[in-house]
Each structure stands twice: as structure tokens, then as C-alpha cells.
Amino acid sequence: SNSVKQTGQITVSEGASVTMNCTYTSTGYPTLFWYVEYPSKPLQLLQRETMENSKNFGGGNIKDKNSPIVKYSVQVSDSAVYYCLLGDCGGSQGNLIFGKGTKLSVKP
Amino acid sequence: DVKVTQSSRYLVKRTGEKVFLECVQDMDHENMFWYRQDPGLGLRLIYFSYDVKMKEKGDIPEGYSVSREKKERFSLILESASTNQTSMYLCASSSSDRTSIFGQGTRLTVV
Numbered sequence: 001s002n003s004v005k006q007t008g009q010i011t012v013s014e015g016a017s018v019t020m021n022c023t024y025t026s027t028g029y030p031t032l033f034w035y036v037e038y039p040s041k042p043l044q045l046l047q048r049e050t051m052e053n054s055k056n057f058g059g060g061n062i063k064d065k066n067s068p069i070v071k072y073s074v075q076v077s078d079s080a081v082y083y084c085l086l087g088d089c090g091g092s093q094g095n096l097i098f099g100k101g102t103k104l105s106v107k108p
Numbered sequence: 109d110v111k112v113t114q115s116s117r118y119l120v121k122r123t124g125e126k127v128f129l130e131c132v133q134d135m136d137h138e139n140m141f142w143y144r145q146d147p148g149l150g151l152r153l154i155y156f157s158y159d160v161k162m163k164e165k166g167d168i169p170e171g172y173s174v175s176r177e178k179k180e181r182f183s184l185i186l187e188s189a190s191t192n193q194t195s196m197y198l199c200a201s202s203s204s205d206r207t208s209i210f211g212q213g214t215r216l217t218v219v
Contacts, residue, residue: 033150
């Protein structure tokens with residue numbers, strides 16, 4: 001079945017580069033979204049990856065594929081929760097699975 | 109176990125009907141949000157609220173309104189449902205020091 005896994009928490013110092021992983025399994029034709037959530041704000045879309053712009057054009061039965069997001073030279077203001085979201089159009093159109101989010105803490 | 113509850117998992121409505129989607133949270137959160145999710149488009153923000161009786165338009169408010177008479181309840185209203193409002197609707201709530209908690213979603217079909 002479809003699934004999404006994310007690292008729970010990452011703490012870095014300002015100026016560092018950070019890679020946040022999202023490992024997903026999909027039985028259909030996935031679109032992967034990255035969102036950022038700042039406190040008390042709605043989710044903001046950061047990145048979208050579809051079958052057309054991914055390296056895997058096979059479709060169906062993708063297992064444990066990692067689709068990370070990388071932030072370079074992070075600032076304290078980048079501290080937020082980053083969600084990975086899998087939308088899968090195979091079979092049941094519009095399935096949506098959230099990762100639990102990665103909480104990024106950037107220290108000055 | 110804290111949660112956000114949406115009143116219906118599946119709904120089928122006719123074009124022109126007035127539709128109410130209800131969302132209730134039990135965490136005393138100040139902030140509540142309504143999103144819709146369509147294949148390939150991800151989540152899009154419809155409306156949000158930072159407090160009782162407060163509302164702010166999101167990215168796609170046209171054709172929708174909201175009501176927040178009590179802190180725990182945030183209602184999304186489709187004044188006159190249309191087929192292009194067929195979608196998955198997600199409610200979320202959050203407080204200033206916690207991340208969003210999402211409801212299970214309501215799949216609305218307008219025929």
C-alpha cells in the first residue's frame with residue numbers, strides 16, 4: 001500500500017545546508033509535494049514532483065523512493081515543519097497521504 | 109487522542125444545492141483552515157480563521173464562504189454547488205506552538 005516516511009526532527013546551525021528526506025511507496029502514478037508550515041500559518045507549497053519530471057517514468061509499484069528537499073545556507077527564519085505529501089492518481093483518484101513532517105530547527 | 113473531525117467522509121450533492129461541510133476540533137486551537145485537494149494540484153487554501161468570528165480568504169475563495177461561531181467549529185459553505193467543486197476537502201487546526209492537525213477529509217461529488 002502507499003506510504004510516506006519522513007525524518008522527525010533536524011537541528012542545524014545557521015549557514016548549514018540541510019537535506020530532508022521523504023521516502024514513499026506508491027502503487028499508482030504519484031505526484032509528490034513539499035509544503036512548509038510556519039507557526040499559525042497555512043501550508044505553503046515549496047515543490048512539486050510529477051511523473052513527468054521525475055527519473056522514474058515506469059509508473060506503478062514504486063517502492064521506497066526518496067524524494068528529498070534541500071535547503072542551502074539556512075537561516076533561523078527557515079525553522080518550520082516541512083511536510084511531504086503523496087498524491088496518487090492510480091486506482092482511487094486523488095488519494096492523499098501526508099508524511100508526519102520534519103521539524104527543522106535552525107540555531108543562530 | 110486529539111483530533112479534527114469532519115462531519116462526512118463522502119457526500120454527493122446536486123448542482124445548485126447549498127452544501128455545508130463541518131469541521132470540529134477538540135484541542136482548543138485558535139487557527140483553523142479549509143483546503144481542497146485535486147489530483148496533481150496538491151492542497152489549495154480556501155479560507156482560514158485565526159479566531160472566533162474571524163475569517164480570511166485563501167487562494168481560491170470564490171464560490172465558498174465560511175462560518176466560525178464557536179472556537180471548536182469551522183464550517184465551509186458552498187452557496188450553490190457546481191461540478192467544478194467536486195473535490196477532496198480537508199480541514200486542519202493549529203495553535204501558535206503546534207503544527208497543524210488534519211481531519212480525515214470529505215470527498216464531495218457534485219452531480
